[in-house]
Amino acid sequence: MAIVAIDDSDDEKLVLTLSNGDEIELVFEGDCVYAYAGGNEVGEFHFNCYDQPYQHSSETFARLTHAFLEGNNGRYMRQGVGTEAIRFFLRSTGYILELPEDDGIKKDDGSHLVQDGPAFVNSLRRKQGAGLL
Template sequence: MARAVLLHENDNEREYQLSNGRVIKIRIDDDSEIVYLENGEVIGNYEDFVFIEDEFDSSKYLLARMYVPITGQGLGRATIEFFSDYYDATIWARSNDGIVREDGSHLTEDAPGFVTKMIEEGLIIDNELDNSYDDYE
C-alpha cells in the first residue's frame, strides 16, 4: 500500500507528498470536516471523508465515509492518521455486513479492503472484537 510522505504540519493542517509526486494538504475544519487542497484549491467534496463522534465517548469516532479525491496514493491512510492524532481519537468502522445505513457508514467499493488494511496496521479498531459497538445502528 502506498504511503504519503508528511512534508509540513501545523495545528489543523498537514501537507503530504504522494508517491505520484503531487503535494496535497489535508485540513481539519470546524465540525471535524476533512478538506483536501492542491495548490491552494479544494479538491474533492467536503463530505467525502466523514467521522462521526460517538454519542457516549467523545474519544471514539465512527469512520462513516472514506472517499478520497486521489486513490492508491496513501491519502486515506494519512487522513485517518491525522484525524486520530488531532483528536487523540480511537476510530472504528462497521463490518461489511451488507446493511445500507442512513449515516453512510456501510462499506462499499474499495472500503472493505481499506478498512481491513487499516485494522491490520492498528489505525482502526476491529469492531468485531469490541462488543461495545454492537448496539450502534
C-alpha cells in the first residue's frame, strides 16, 4: 500500500487514500494528531510544545514524544501515514520539529523510542535534513 491521494480541504482534518482504497483520517487536536480508519482510532502522534527565546522574539518547538500507529494490527505502518501526520501537525502549527534521541532512556516528557520508533525517527531526520517535512 502507498498513499495515492491527499485531501487537505479541511484545516483540522487530512484524508489520505491508500492504494488499496482504505482511507485514513488524520485529525489535528491540541498538541496531537489522531489517525482513524473506518471510524476507529489506529494511531496517535503526541508533541510536547515549548517556546525557545530567540533574540527579541521566540520560536515554538514541537518535540515528538509519542508516535503510535499499531492499530488494526499495524496495517498502516510503513505506508507514509506517520510522516503525513507529522507534516500535517507542522503545517497546522508552524512549529519547529524536535525529534527524540535513540539513547534508550525514557525522558521526563515520556518520550522514548521502542519497536519501529528508531527507524521512524531516523527517516524523519533524513526528510527534515532534506527539507521534505
